[in-house]
Amino acid sequence: MANENVVKANAIVGATVVKALERRGFEAEYVPTGADALKRILELVPEGASVGIPGTVTIRSIGALDALKARGNTIHQHWGKMTPEERRIARDRENSADVFLTSANALTRDGRIINIDGTGNRVAGMAWGGENNGFVLFVIGMNKLAFGLEDGIERARSATIPNAIRQNEPTACTKAGQCVKCSQSGNEYGMCRAILILEQAVKGRRYHVILVGENLGY
Numbered sequence: 125m126a127n128e129n130v131v132k133a134n135a136i137v138g139a140t141v142v143k144a145l146e147r148r149g150f151e152a153e154y155v156p157t158g159a160d161a162l163k164r165i166l167e168l169v170p171e172g173a174s175v176g177i178p179g180t181v182t183i184r185s186i187g188a189l190d191a192l193k194a195r196g197n198t199i200h201q202h203w204g205k206m207t208p209e210e211r212r213i214a215r216d217r218e219n220s221a222d223v224f225l226t227s228a229n230a231l232t233r234d235g236r237i238i239n240i241d242g243t244g245n246r247v248a249g250m251a252w253g254g255e256n257n258g259f260v261l262f263v264i265g266m267n268k269l270a271f272g273l274e275d276g277i278e279r280a281r282s283a284t285i286p287n288a289i290r291q292n293e294p295t296a297c298t299k300a301g302q303c304v305k306c307s308q309s310g311n312e313y314g315m316c317r318a319i320l321i322l323e324q325a326v327k328g329r330r331y332h333v334i335l336v337g338e339n340l341g342y
């Protein structure tokens with residue numbers, strides 16, 4: 125069980141970050157647990173909406189995928205075994221779904237949402253939803269919080285080692301145990317190829333951030 129002082133501190137910090145996000149045009153709220161976040165996802169995602177879920181451990185860890193599927197929402201994802209062509213099509217469908225449901229690699233305390241991507245589909249889906257251009261719903265654990273932009277980018281890069289292990293990518297950082305800035309050496313296994321910093325809600329699009337007072341994903 126979480127320490128009660130940590131629970132109180134997370135709520136105080138969470139309220140401050142929510143205000144910072146709102147100043148930047150994002151809808152935002154703080155909830156204490158992953159179970160609360162799941163409840164809110166089911167309220168915020170319309171029944172019957174298609175939902176694109178990119179490579180996110182957070183969303184899967186709270187059971188959102190199964191809960192949405194069980195309710196009848198159509199899920200688009202490129203997770204698991206697929207041919208390269210099936211994966212390409214699935215990524216396109218994720219990005220043009222009614223709702224793009226994802227986490228983030230880092231969230232600064234002043235409300236900037238930071239993501240690093242190797243393929244580019246995830247950061248593209250966060251910025252632009254094609255013809256639909258609808259609704260981006262973020263679920264972000266407290267472990268993703270960073271103090272400023274530089275710290276946020278470093279925090280985002282720190283997710284690369286477990287992601288590389290998950291995807292069986294032999295990146296230089298998985299061998300070194302830290303980022304060795306392989307992007308400057310043309311490393312073919314580098315996973316930090318595109319960085320998106322959402323400074324404000326992108327014009328004409330709805331964003332909602334659920335900040336969760338627990339560690340979720342990596």
Ligand code: SF4
Pocket residue numbers: 281282284285295296297298302303304305306307313314315316
């Ligand atoms: S070593 Fe390369 S892949 Fe690993 S975190 Fe650094 S830039 Fe990203």
